[in-house]
Amino acid sequence: MPNAGKSTLFNALTATRGAESAKYPFSTTGANVGVVNLPDARLEPLAKIAKTNKIVHATVEFVDIAGLAKGASRGEGLGNQFLHHIRETELVVHVVRCFEDENVVHVEETVNPKRDIETLNLELILADLATVEKRRERTTKQAKVGDKAAKEELELLDKLQAAFDDGQSARLAGLTDDEKAKAYHLFLLTMKPMIYVANVAESDLSKPESDFIRQVRLHAESEGADHVVISAQLEADLVDLEPEERPQYLAELGVTETGLGKLIRSAYHTLGLISYLTAGEKEAHAWTVRKGAKAPEAAGAIHSDFERGFIRAQVIAYHHLIEAGSEAAAKERGWMRLEGKEYVVQDGDVIEFRFNV
Numbered sequence: 558m559p560n561a562g563k564s565t566l567f568n569a570l571t572a573t574r575g576a577e578s579a580k581y582p583f584s585t586t587g588a589n590v591g592v593v594n595l596p597d598a599r600l601e602p603l604a605k606i607a608k609t610n611k612i613v614h615a616t617v618e619f620v621d622i623a624g625l626a627k628g629a630s631r632g633e634g635l636g637n638q639f640l641h642h643i644r645e646t647e648l649v650v651h652v653v654r655c656f657e658d659e660n661v662v663h664v665e666e667t668v669n670p671k672r673d674i675e676t677l678n679l680e681l682i683l684a685d686l687a688t689v690e691k692r693r694e695r696t697t698k699q700a701k702v703g704d705k706a707a708k709e710e711l712e713l714l715d716k717l718q719a720a721f722d723d724g725q726s727a728r729l730a731g732l733t734d735d736e737k738a739k740a741y742h743l744f745l746l747t748m749k750p751m752i753y754v755a756n757v758a759e760s761d762l763s764k765p766e767s768d769f770i771r772q773v774r775l776h777a778e779s780e781g782a783d784h785v786v787i788s789a790q791l792e793a794d795l796v797d798l799e800p801e802e803r804p805q806y807l808a809e810l811g812v813t814e815t816g817l818g819k820l821i822r823s824a825y826h827t828l829g830l831i832s833y834l835t836a837g838e839k840e841a842h843a844w845t846v847r848k849g850a851k852a853p854e855a856a857g858a859i860h861s862d863f864e865r866g867f868i869r870a871q872v873i874a875y876h877h878l879i880e881a882g883s884e885a886a887a888k889e890r891g892w893m894r895l896e897g898k899e900y901v902v903q904d905g906d907v908i909e910f911r912f913n914v
Contacts, residue, residue: 558673559624561654562756562789567591567621569792570817589621595825596818597832599875599905600841606883607836615832615843617824620646625677640684644744648828649751650820651677652789655769656758670755670772678726681746686721688743689714713739729780750827753777753784754820759791763811783823787816831904834875835859852900856910866914870896875905 571591594614604612622642643649653670693714699707713736720730726747732740740748755773766774770786777784792815795803807813825845832843833855844858857864872894873887881887902908 558654558677561624561652561673562656563624563652564589564621565793566652566754566756566787566789567619569789569796570619570821572796590618591621592616592618593821595821595832595843597843599834600843602879603834603836603875603907604841606878607838607841609836609838609840611840613840613842615825615830615845617821619650619824625680640746643681643746643749646749648824649746649749650754650824651751652754652756653773655755655767655773656761658758668769670769671776674753674773674776678747679724682721682724682726685727685745685747686718688745689717689721692743693718710739717745726780751780751782752820752823752827753782754816755784755786756789757786759788759810762786762788762791783827785816785820785823787820791815792817831902833902833904833906833908835908846902848904850902851898852896852902852908852910853898855902855908856912859910862914863910863912866912867898868911868913870900871909871911872896872900873907874903875907878907 567589570593594616597614600612600614604610620642651674653673654668655670657668693711696707696710696714700711713732716732716736717727717730717740720727727740727745728748728750737748753773753776755770757767757770761767761770774784791810791812795806795815798806807815829848830845831848831850832845835842835844844855846855846858852870853864853867856867856870873884873892877890877892878884878887881890881892884893887893
């Protein structure tokens, strides 16, 4: 919702001041895009083994979009812009206001995380309901003339509408994998996975769980979704400090770590992504692939020629390489393997591809 701290969090994530942050509603009117490095402690030790100073992280692209208010599904506020931008994402990070500040306006006048979550989710459900009803008109006509695919789609639409009527999102409608594949082409907002961010005051980070945070956690758990507790203002303040000053600043607040890294990793894994690694004199590099990807597909993340001319992959598990201290030592211990086209890449695999085109 407006003034929940989205733009402040976005600026901290991207270590920029690119998104306008203000104390009034709808200060963000467009979409701001930022590419963020995925924190990965494996890359620095890998770079030392490879004797390189260059490290390339896997990345996640975050988009800061306009806030949503009640009535957005009917185009109120900046609803149409919000819904347009959210349709283009793969994952929704729902920033929920969990701090009191009389200087920062709340569109509902009071801070109530449970209400705010329900308001936003209801607007997304109403938007999806309109999509399903519109689709039903065309599909019903096709089903009446004996179109088998249309009849199957009507069953899917019935299932979705029943969930929406019950106040449930599409991702909680109990769809089969086949139904999910068919529903993908409807571009439903509530089919997208969601992470809930409880945006709290700095002083709340070192305290026991507050009632506001509890509301967010319980809702996230009811959906099987991740939740992350963050002080967006603290994260924004840290950006202005030198890297060596940040641990001391956090220690003074009684905080051992920030929430940004956890949020980025949560987004990465919720999207079903993993990283495999490559290392050489040129660079240590983390590459992004979907979980379950086979070796040729992973090779294609580097270059399409690698996938097209794939022969085999030389693979070492990261922990084995670190324990051995070098590729040669890992090979001597029998930890280096040659894998073919059917090999399913694992997170943290250190891989060298062999190909011919």
